[in-house]
Amino acid sequence: MAAPEVLDRIPLLSGVPRTVELLPGGLTNHNYKVTVPSGCYVARVWASDGSLLAIDRDAEHANSIAAAAAGVGAPVHDYRPGLGVLVVGFLPGRTFTEADLLDSANLPRVARACRRLHAGPRFVRDFDMFEVQQRYLAIVRERGFRLPEGYLDFMPTVAQIQKCLAVRDEGTVPCNNDLLPGNILDDGERIWLIDYEYSGNNDACFELGNIWSESDLPLGHLEELVTAYYGRRLRHKIARARLLGLMSKYGWTLWASIQDGANESIDFDFWSWGMEKYERAVSEFTGSGLVALMDEAARAD
Structure with a gap:
């Protein structure tokens, strides 16, 4: 499924107007900076299920929430395993x-x-x-x-x-x-x-x-x-x-x-x-x- 179609199925990211920018890096995800009227987010779209590499997507989601609670990770806004997407807040910085x-x-x-x-x-x-x-x-x-x-x-x-x-x-x-x-x-x-x-x-x-x-x-x-x-x-x-x-x-x-x-x-x-x-x-x-x-x-x- 193409990135725009995935984003359209996530209410938080389906606002209009919307800008989408592919972020550099990422070999097991495609990362998109998505700006909508409610704010700026990063959609992490899986490039593979990660099973061979021992990536557990449910654990990634739960641990991302824990890292945000620790004050060192981005806030987590949505998780759609059926679509292969994790949505986190965009952190401005270098x-x-x-x-x-x-x-x-x-x-x-x-x-x-x-x-x-x-x-x-x-x-x-x-x-x-x-x-x-x-x-x-x-x-x-x-x-x-x-x-x-x-x-x-x-x-x-x-x-x-x-x-x-x-x-x-x-x-x-x-x-x-x-x-x-x-x-x-x-x-x-x-x-x-x-x-x-x-x-x-x-x-x-x-x-x-x-x-x-x-x-x-x-x-x-x-x-x-x-x-x-x-x-x-x-x-x-x-x-x-x-x-x-x-x-x-x-x-x-x-x-x-x-x-x-x-x-x-x-x-x-x-x-x-x-x-x-x-x-x-x-x-x-x-x-x-x-x-x-x-x-x-x-x-x-």
């Missing part, structure tokens, strides 16, 4: 770029937004990259999708990392789990976090490590981000975020493999996107400091 995250002055602001989200209402599901990676791997093997060379060689190390992180496990908090620069908005005063497709209760250090990983930030920036989040420098938390950032790269590599094999209609080079992450993961898996990093994550400061 979308972050990697350059914004390279600016150290922004890291405490991002940390504050994460703390606000993490202190908010619990989400309706959990997200654990170790489990997600295993689920993605099963799909890749069952469907015969491409697997990067040597990918399975690192599975024993992954098991060691998971065991080491269990030593100082402090539970989970509601996390976005997908804070690419494009999912961070700056209105000039505060930071907003958008897009809750992969949201779920998770280790706070995954959120921080994923931010670092997704934008390929220098290690010093991760240390600043983690320190700003916790209010003091904690060696074991920095190590934990680094290890979970590594798992982010390793797990999202398979997300790209699934997209590469299943979404021929989307004009995007998923394989190259995933291989870039995988190559960075390999350099960390094979680096000389991984054992020491696991030791740091398991020890008290």
Whole structure:
């Protein structure tokens, strides 16, 4: 169904006059800025049902409401699963770029937004990259999708990392789990976090490590981000975020493999996107400091 036809079936967005603008970004949604007499909204129209990627649209809706209640997400105005649409308020502001995250002055602001989200209402599901990676791997093997060379060689190390992180496990908090620069908005005063497709209760250090990983930030920036989040420098938390950032790269590599094999209609080079992450993961898996990093994550400061 074309976007105008979908919007016509949503009373909030069917007002006249109406302007519709396709927003950039989004691979599993098409996002439209819709302006009608009652206000300005964003209609997130599903590009796929997301089932292969473990996207739960009902959970996305519920968690978006929770993020709005926490004061860090856009208000939710309508949800029409039959039409494949989630309608949220339009947040005026500028979308972050990697350059914004390279600016150290922004890291405490991002940390504050994460703390606000993490202190908010619990989400309706959990997200654990170790489990997600295993689920993605099963799909890749069952469907015969491409697997990067040597990918399975690192599975024993992954098991060691998971065991080491269990030593100082402090539970989970509601996390976005997908804070690419494009999912961070700056209105000039505060930071907003958008897009809750992969949201779920998770280790706070995954959120921080994923931010670092997704934008390929220098290690010093991760240390600043983690320190700003916790209010003091904690060696074991920095190590934990680094290890979970590594798992982010390793797990999202398979997300790209699934997209590469299943979404021929989307004009995007998923394989190259995933291989870039995988190559960075390999350099960390094979680096000389991984054992020491696991030791740091398991020890008290």
